[in-house]
Amino acid sequence: MTTQHAFSGARGPDGESHLFYQTRKRRPPIDRAEGIYIWDRAGKRYLDGSSGAMVANIGHSNPRVLEAMRRQMEKATFAYRLHFENEPAERLAAATAELMPEGLDKVFFVSGGSEAVESALKLARQYAVATGQAQRWKVVSRYPSYHGGTLGALAVTGMALMSAPFAPMLRDMPKIPAPTCYLDRDSLTPEERGLRYADMLADEIERQGPETVLAFIMEPVGGASTGALVAPDSYYARIREICDRYGILLIHDEVMSGAGRTGRFLASEHWGVKPDIVTLSKGFAAGYVPLGAMVADRRLVEPVLDAGGFVHGHTYAGNPLACAAGLAVLGEVLDNDLMGNAERIGGLLEAELKGLMARYPFIGDVRGKGLMLAFELVADRDTMEPLPVGHDAHNRLVEIAYGKGLIIYSRRTRGGRKGDHFMVCPPMIATAAQVGEIMDMLTASLDEFAEAAKLPRGN
Numbered sequence: 440m441t442t443q444h445a446f447s448g449a450r451g452p453d454g455e456s457h458l459f460y461q462t463r464k465r466r467p468p469i470d471r472a473e474g475i476y477i478w479d480r481a482g483k484r485y486l487d488g489s490s491g492a493m494v495a496n497i498g499h500s501n502p503r504v505l506e507a508m509r510r511q512m513e514k515a516t517f518a519y520r521l522h523f524e525n526e527p528a529e530r531l532a533a534a535t536a537e538l539m540p541e542g543l544d545k546v547f548f549v550s551g552g553s554e555a556v557e558s559a560l561k562l563a564r565q566y567a568v569a570t571g572q573a574q575r576w577k578v579v580s581r582y583p584s585y586h587g588g589t590l591g592a593l594a595v596t597g598m599a600l601m602s603a604p605f606a607p608m609l610r611d612m613p614k615i616p617a618p619t620c621y622l623d624r625d626s627l628t629p630e631e632r633g634l635r636y637a638d639m640l641a642d643e644i645e646r647q648g649p650e651t652v653l654a655f656i657m658e659p660v661g662g663a664s665t666g667a668l669v670a671p672d673s674y675y676a677r678i679r680e681i682c683d684r685y686g687i688l689l690i691h692d693e694v695m696s697g698a699g700r701t702g703r704f705l706a707s708e709h710w711g712v713k714p715d716i717v718t719l720s721k722g723f724a725a726g727y728v729p730l731g732a733m734v735a736d737r738r739l740v741e742p743v744l745d746a747g748g749f750v751h752g753h754t755y756a757g758n759p760l761a762c763a764a765g766l767a768v769l770g771e772v773l774d775n776d777l778m779g780n781a782e783r784i785g786g787l788l789e790a791e792l793k794g795l796m797a798r799y800p801f802i803g804d805v806r807g808k809g810l811m812l813a814f815e816l817v818a819d820r821d822t823m824e825p826l827p828v829g830h831d832a833h834n835r836l837v838e839i840a841y842g843k844g845l846i847i848y849s850r851r852t853r854g855g856r857k858g859d860h861f862m863v864c865p866p867m868i869a870t871a872a873q874v875g876e877i878m879d880m881l882t883a884s885l886d887e888f889a890e891a892a893k894l895p896r897g898n
């Protein structure tokens with residue numbers, strides 16, 4: 440006979456939790472979530488205005504995904520890849536490949552964004568070794584940028600705060616400025632600015648010695664580090680051209696921007712640029728399970744497999760339950776035209792956010808693509824001078840909104856030039872009425888913030 444262990448959930452002697460995250464700050468426990476809403480255990484309702492961390496793309500508790508997971512759970516939840524293949528992984532790889540540009544059709548599953556980036560870096564390196572280019576190892580990235588918390592991904596991340604404690608453990612990788620054109624006050628046209636920023640990659644490759652450079656990694660639409668940063672159109676093709684010129688690989692980190700959030704499956708489709716490797720996670724399984732993928736051009740994968748195999752892998756790779764969930768998520772996105780909705784509702788939300796600039800002179804910029812949107816607060820819109828640190832805007836405004844039942848996502852960064860940006864990225868199922876709800880709560884929050892911080896307001 441078995442007895443059931445009753446886990447009490449009791450806290451330590453002084454009532455302290457045994458669980459810890461980054462800081463001591465705690466949040467109320469979640470009770471349930473449905474659609475774009477979440478309820479805590481006290482019964483308070485929140486509108487998930489950032490889809491968690493830009494994850495819950497199809498909303499919470501989607502019946503089709505739950506049913507697909509239940510069916511798979513009844514069959515098998517785990518199959519170690521060295522012992523068994525599994526159908527959900529095979530099908531999800533095929534479905535993903537179908538959504539990629541021509542040739543980008545080899546899919547490697549992982550459990551999250553950092554693992555996807557690690558896999559991309561390692562595949563790029565192994566491709567170079569397998570093709571007689573072993574002198575190539577430097578991966579150029581942008582500053583600011585975020586590519587993950589594991590040490591390899593952190594080495595190419597451009598966020599000083601995240602990497603500083605680990606500096607002696609990290610390989611120093613070259614960085615070029617991210618195209619934060621909205622801060623520039625020169626007389627160039629946007630297209631000229633785009634080319635100027637892209638050409639910094641060529642300069643850096645020359646400085647490093649082109650024969651030593653392996654790859655360039657960038658987020659097509661910036662995420663946590665820059666707040667939905669979009670470069671001028673000219674930037675994307677020029678970057679591809681420079682990579683080709685020097686024979687270096689282009690990695691698009693679409694962990695946040697991919698899986699449909701910007702209105703296309705890959706954000707890079709907006710500019711018609713084909714990378715050599717793409718990383719996906721977050722919206723790929725939309726929070727139902729931990730899942731990510733690295734998708735690579737077969738031109739890279741074949742030589743690596745021929746040379747003895749990809750020396751990399753994680754235990755949960757291609758987990759059947761995770762892939763069954765991912766496949767159902769993809770089905771929901773495609774069958775309900777959620778990418779079309781992201782584009783339409785994103786357009787509406789972007790216009791509403793831009794409309795706020797008349798009332799709040801301290802909103803310096805509104806930017807993004809589809810439902811990957813952000814606004815930035817400044818002391819002066821003309822100079823784009825950030826708000827004083829003492830305003831603690833990125834924390835305060837989020838807390839005020841949270842109190843009113845609206846979840847948004849914020850960071851204070853812009854590289855060296857600190858600025859407070861706020862991502863407003865509801866699930867791709869959001870309706871026009873729900874955009875109205877977001878705007879009501881956001882306006883009330885901005886009013887309260889302006890009042891407390893003594894910032895000017897229009898009508």
Ligand code: PMP
Pocket residue numbers: 492551552553554556585586587588658662663692693694695696720721
């Ligand atoms: N790349 C990008 C662009 C991201 O936004 C993130 C997560 N914010 C990561 C990588 C790392 O993903 P994870 O937190 O799932 O490891």
